[in-house]
Amino acid sequence: MREDVAAIHAQQQAIGYESVFIEGAAESERYMKRLFSDWCAQGITSVLHEMPGGYANNSLAMVGLAAKAEALGVRIMSGITVKALESDNSGAIAAVITDQGRIECDYAVVAAGPWVRSFWEMLELPMEVGIRNAATGEISEGIPMWIYWSLQEGTLGVDPTLQVTNDGNMPPVIHVDTDAPLHSDQDGRLLTDAMWGIYYKPDFHFGGVQGGAAPFIVDKPASEVAVDPYGPDSPEFVVGPEFAEMWVSALAHCQQRFSGTLPHFKTEPSGGIGAFTPDSFPIFDTMKENCFVIADSNHGYKMIGVGDLVAQTICGSKPDLLNPFRFSRYAEGDLHPVSNSPFPWS
Numbered sequence: 001m002r003e004d005v006a007a008i009h010a011q012q013q014a015i016g017y018e019s020v021f022i023e024g025a026a027e028s029e030r031y032m033k034r035l036f037s038d039w040c041a042q043g044i045t046s047v048l049h050e051m052p053g054g055y056a057n058n059s060l061a062m063v064g065l066a067a068k069a070e071a072l073g074v075r076i077m078s079g080i081t082v083k084a085l086e087s088d089n090s091g092a093i094a095a096v097i098t099d100q101g102r103i104e105c106d107y108a109v110v111a112a113g114p115w116v117r118s119f120w121e122m123l124e125l126p127m128e129v130g131i132r133n134a135a136t137g138e139i140s141e142g143i144p145m146w147i148y149w150s151l152q153e154g155t156l157g158v159d160p161t162l163q164v165t166n167d168g169n170m171p172p173v174i175h176v177d178t179d180a181p182l183h184s185d186q187d188g189r190l191l192t193d194a195m196w197g198i199y200y201k202p203d204f205h206f207g208g209v210q211g212g213a214a215p216f217i218v219d220k221p222a223s224e225v226a227v228d229p230y231g232p233d234s235p236e237f238v239v240g241p242e243f244a245e246m247w248v249s250a251l252a253h254c255q256q257r258f259s260g261t262l263p264h265f266k267t268e269p270s271g272g273i274g275a276f277t278p279d280s281f282p283i284f285d286t287m288k289e290n291c292f293v294i295a296d297s298n299h300g301y302k303m304i305g306v307g308d309l310v311a312q313t314i315c316g317s318k319p320d321l322l323n324p325f326r327f328s329r330y331a332e333g334d335l336h337p338v339s340n341s342p343f344p345w346s
């Protein structure tokens with residue numbers, strides 16, 4: 001991971017994205033203590049500080065984005081479920097069938113987040129892919145197209161400003177990956193001596209310090225994952241007391257100010273599941289004559305500009321930036337690098 005992070009820093013330098021890369025345990029500790037005087041994580045050997053990175057109030061950000069779209073003349077109809085896609089004789093999509101009627105269309109853009117598999121089925125696209133090994137030319141067949149990861153998240157119900165920096169400013173998102181032993185903040189017992197990872201930041205939407213831990217693959221066939229991953233019956237959605245103890249203990253492992261705060265952990269649902277592609281990178285591609293699929297593989301805000309590139313594609317130009325995200329990369333063996341991080345999106 002250290003090498004990966006060094007490479008990310010070098011790429012950021014090359015494109016003029018402001019970031020600081022610190023190497024060495026003593027230097028890393030000094031750097032973090034300059035941000036937070038109570039920093040106490042053990043065994044941190046490198047720090048990448050991405051200066052423009054940050055976080056938004058997520059509900060307000062979505063309301064703002066919707067307003068921008070509507071200002072451009074887009075009509076948003078919420079509360080409607082797409083049930084099927086109707087094709088004409090040539091295989092092009094002629095209409096979208098919804099629970100409130102049939103909508104004819106010239107072009108359909110699918111951007112369904114973790115629900116992408118339903119649309120993939122409606123489009124009769126393959127549920128398994130073959131992946132070519134670029135070095136040997138060998139093809140591994142039968143790789144599942146959609147893999148679900150459970151993203152366990154939670155909120156500590158404290159004043160969000162508890163997590164300001166030494167100079168009283170809003171901090172960056174803290175994201176820690178480490179193999180230092182993790183002990184319970186409650187009774188000191190060892191929780192894990194394997195590698196673990198967390199992230200956290202102040203959150204004015206959830207009201208507290210919000211974040212998560214390394215996600216895990218939902219170990220069952222995609223067809224058995226809840227159709228509505230956010231429905232009340234979805235087992236992937238619920239975090240238990242083990243998560244709360246691990247995550248809050250990890251916060252206390254990093255910053256002394258969180259020691260003793262476990263009773264403030266909020267029990268309300270947080271987190272969810274993400275649908276990931278075989279290399280955990282997005283697919284942005286024309287999948288039928290008149291249908292573009294935006295499957296962002298849980299990459300979130302950093303993909304926010306993709307709509308503009310998709311619009312350019314639909315209008316006839318071919319932006320190079322979308323090329324790495326074409327579906328044919330699996331068959332061609334032109335995949336993205338595999339992340340050594342326990343977080344498939346980083």
Ligand SMILES: Cc1cc2nc3c(=O)[nH]c(=O)nc-3n(C[C@H](O)[C@H](O)[C@H](O)COP(=O)(O)OP(=O)(O)OC[C@H]3O[C@@H](n4cnc5c(N)ncnc54)[C@H](O)[C@@H]3O)c2cc1C
Binds near residue numbers: 083111271297
């Ligand atoms: C727990 C969790 C935490 C995350 N944290 C972050 C983060 O901190 N930062 C970040 O950048 N990203 C984060 N992400 C990732 C981010 O949320 C997604 O990458 C992003 O929302 C994908 O955007 P989208 O517009 O493609 O899909 P979505 O935002 O998922 O939107 C898809 C929409 O399609 C609708 N839909 C689905 N099926 C149908 C149907 N049949 N008919 C009609 N409508 C339908 C859904 O209701 C939904 O509104 C997180 C994801 C999860 C699950």
